[in-house]
Amino acid sequence: MKVDPAALLSLTAVFSAACLLVWVLRPLARRLGGAGAAYGLWSLPPLVWLAQAVPLPAALALPMREIGVLPPALMPMAAQGEPLTAGTGVMAAWLIGALACLGLQLWRQRRFVRAMGPLERVRHPRLPVYRATHDAGLPALVGLWRPRIVLPPDFARRYDAAQRALLLRHELVHWRRGDVPCNALATLLLCLQWFNPLAHAALRAFRRDQEMACDARVLAQRPRRRRLYAEAMLIGGVDAPWPPLGCPWPSRHPLKERIDMLKQPAPSRRRRYLAMLCTGLLACGSGYVAWAAQPHTPATAADAALPSLAPPRYPKAAADQQLGGQVILRVDVRADGSVSDVVVESSTPAGVFDAVSLEAARKWRFRPAFKQGKPVASRVRVPVTFEMDPAPAGGSAMASR
Structure with missing residues (x-):
């Protein structure tokens, strides 16, 4: 609580x-x-x-804004303990x-x-x-x-x-x-x-x-x-x-x-x-x-623009084939920061990374956009890049971002 x-x-x-x-x-x-x-x-x-x-x-969604390439190691807000x-x-x-x-x-x-x-x-x-x-x-x-x-x-x-x-x-x-x-x-x-x-x-x-x-x-x-x-x-x-x-x-x-x-x-x-x-x-x-006149939790403009996301898992079949790619997601964000809907806008190669990207995106938590000092619903575009890290001696590496 x-x-x-x-x-x-x-x-x-x-x-x-x-x-x-x-x-x-x-x-x-x-x-x-x-x-x-x-x-x-x-x-x-x-x-x-x-x-x-x-x-x-829920307020009407604002015009879509684009979030930069997904960082690889951010933990979702829900997983962060509150002291x-x-x-x-x-x-x-x-x-x-x-x-x-x-x-x-x-x-x-x-x-x-x-x-x-x-x-x-x-x-x-x-x-x-x-x-x-x-x-x-x-x-x-x-x-x-x-x-x-x-x-x-x-x-x-x-x-x-x-x-x-x-x-x-x-x-x-x-x-x-x-x-x-x-x-x-x-x-x-x-x-x-x-x-x-x-x-x-x-x-x-x-x-x-x-x-x-x-x-x-x-x-x-x-x-x-x-x-x-x-x-x-x-x-x-x-x-x-x-x-x-x-x-x-x-x-x-x-x-x-x-x-x-x-x-x-x-x-x-x-x-x-x-x-x-x-x-x-x-x-x-x-x-x-x-x-x-209900109060809202204040947030700075930087907080509103920065999502806290967990990267998707790398599909095993794509990793075995040393295959990379990119998925562009269109995410509808509620005023409380939770995801209401997410769709794949484009993906390369088609269909390879769609499922894991959607699975991860539904669990994301965003810091909402603010309008006139109040959190409102919004829509964001999130590029998710899948690429293989340089393989160390004796093995291989992968990353999604």
């Missing part, structure tokens, strides 16, 4: 820029399109990061930190689940509802593969019937919207960016926006229940930390901000659709910018 801290730095810069953009636009999106619009903006950081994983397409550098230590530290952060998140999830104690199934016509032995910050939607709605032991005493229905609907909205898988993805991104303070702040803001968007969805379905909903928030329960794979009701969410949101009138359907359209366009534009 190639050690490349520059790629990690580029991904970190792109992710941080996306998080800052979301942070700036959240208040405007919430004011124009509601809490759901602000929550939708958080699709930008994973999308722009994913965009950088999509390779740039360990400081980048190895950087990547090792990043990997250790990512694994440690992932272990911490798994421990937090396990602690939350164990704090609930044994679960008892509650009869419900449509939902998998369970009652916990202890209140660890419930009710909550818990679990990634088999999500369950877990209620506190005093759920029936703490809330009246209307409030219980609202809270169950709140967790149901989390379930139908796929918020637990979204939390899993956000946690994974946090582990990959464990060293980035913006990632930790972004996760907290993402979870707050998630809860507010869920509140808004519930109240859009039950607009006359705002007061009951606010009273249920004030009753609350244990203020437990967020589980990585769960959506608890009395979460560590600023209560004042959540109550203020309930006072705001719901945006019209037209404004919501307009906010969704703007979010989609912003996500596409940001993803394209991140994709087009």
